[in-house]
Amino acid sequence: MSLDPSYAQILDQTAAKASPQGLLVVSPEGRVQFATAGADLMMRDLFVAAAPSDRLPEAITRWLDDGTSGGQPSRFIVDQPGRRLCLQLLFREANSVCLLLEQDSGATAAKGRRGILTERQTEVLAWVARGKTNAEIGEILSLKTGTIGKYLERIFPKLGVENRTAAASFVLHGNRAS
Numbered sequence: 210m211s212l213d214p215s216y217a218q219i220l221d222q223t224a225a226k227a228s229p230q231g232l233l234v235v236s237p238e239g240r241v242q243f244a245t246a247g248a249d250l251m252m253r254d255l256f257v258a259a260a261p262s263d264r265l266p267e268a269i270t271r272w273l274d275d276g277t278s279g280g281q282p283s284r285f286i287v288d289q290p291g292r293r294l295c296l297q298l299l300f301r302e303a304n305s306v307c308l309l310l311e312q313d314s315g316a317t318a319a320k321g322r323r324g325i326l327t328e329r330q331t332e333v334l335a336w337v338a339r340g341k342t343n344a345e346i347g348e349i350l351s352l353k354t355g356t357i358g359k360y361l362e363r364i365f366p367k368l369g370v371e372n373r374t375a376a377a378s379f380v381l382h383g384n385r386a387s
Contacts, residue, residue: 230368231310232379233296237303239270248310255287255294269296273306297331299380300338307380326367333360337373338380 231248235241241263244252249262256266265273272285285296293313300307311325326334329350336346343357350357361373370376 229312233308233310234305235265235273235308237273237306239265239267239273241265242305248308251294251310251312255289255292272296273298295325297326299331300335326364330360330364330367333357334364334368334376334380337361338377340377 229247229251231245231251232243233241233245233248233252234243241252252265253262264270269285284298287294287296295311295313297309297311298306299309309326309331332350333346336349341349343354343361346352346357347354361376365371365376368376368379370379
């Protein structure tokens, strides 16, 4: 898989934030197809003994099979002493699943962190990635167009992007063939 240098910079900036985030694209069976540097580090740090580096641990693969029915966004949280990893389903296609990974230290995990996308923000981001306009997303989610704009204003800094195109690319980039 090849990365456009501008997208790679966006992903690296996101991984370098104080509250680490990363993007992971896997097959439905759990084989890693793409991982940002931040996601790769988080997965190796927490799961080095649990699974080969090119596969998700069995528990996460089962969650992908069981926990995502109905098209609703879902989360898988791994709590370990002093840290927490949250995996959020962003987008699912026939051959790939896109996950946002966010890691917190125990102190910030206990307080709840602003950097984690809410369930509604995840829904909005998924529709943006599918090419929907704010008006179309508002109609789908029964919200006003301006409300969708506000959601996006809050999503962009969390992903380390500046516009909807970059946000969509953040979600979809790993789904491109190399």
